[in-house]
Amino acid sequence: MRSRGFTLLEVMVVLVIVGLLLSMVNLNSSDRAAQNETEQFARQLLGAFNQYRDEAVFQNIDLGVAILPEELGLLAWQNVFSQEFTTGLSVEELDALKKNPWQPFDGRMSVTRPVPENIDLRLFVEEEEIDIAELYDEDEGPRPAILFLSSDEYTAFELRLTHVADEGFQVTVSGDGFNPVLSRTERFGE
Numbered sequence: 001m002r003s004r005g006f007t008l009l010e011v012m013v014v015l016v017i018v019g020l021l022l023s024m025v026n027l028n029s030s031d032r033a034a035q036n037e038t039e040q041f042a043r044q045l046l047g048a049f050n051q052y053r054d055e056a057v058f059q060n061i062d063l064g065v066a067i068l069p070e071e072l073g074l075l076a077w078q079n080v081f082s083q084e085f086t087t088g089l090s091v092e093e094l095d096a097l098k099k100n101p102w103q104p105f106d107g108r109m110s111v112t113r114p115v116p117e118n119i120d121l122r123l124f125v126e127e128e129e130i131d132i133a134e135l136y137d138e139d140e141g142p143r144p145a146i147l148f149l150s151s152d153e154y155t156a157f158e159l160r161l162t163h164v165a166d167e168g169f170q171v172t173v174s175g176d177g178f179n180p181v182l183s184r185t186e187r188f189g190e
Helices: 008-059 091-099
Strands: 063-067 071-077 102-104 112-114 119-125 128-130 146-148 157-163 166-175 182-187
Touching: 008 063, 008 071, 008 112, 008 119, 008 146, 008 157, 008 166, 008 182
Parallel strands: none
Antiparallel strands: 063 071, 063 146, 071 102, 071 112, 119 128, 119 157, 157 166, 166 182
């Protein structure tokens, strides 16, 4: 009785098939890594925005989020006609405050939140894209793109997050101005 083994050709075909399957799994997992990174950043924003909303109401202050290329900054509106904010300021500081009453928040929350370098942000207010670069003035400082008011209202917005490594999805953080801020993920081409 002859026992027959596998030929070299059969072994090579099986190895090629296994290699193709492994490369497809690897590509899929790298796509998911980009999506996971973006979704994680969206969850951080979601938590921060809902915290900013609560803080504005509980502290009876108006807060704003400045969107800069590498970070998001939390600003508080300073009333230039209130002695609470203007006492001890020089004439130059008072003039600067009059030009831009939005100053970095000095409360218990984090003032800045770094934006991962692989994630691109696009802001839409009333379905119109906002040029984020126009909200920053070198001399006067940042201005808020999204407001969280002490009246428990906030700017209705849609912040679209994409990842440079994968254009097949988009994560959106949005709010209607009254209800809690939400996020959703959309995949394209599936």
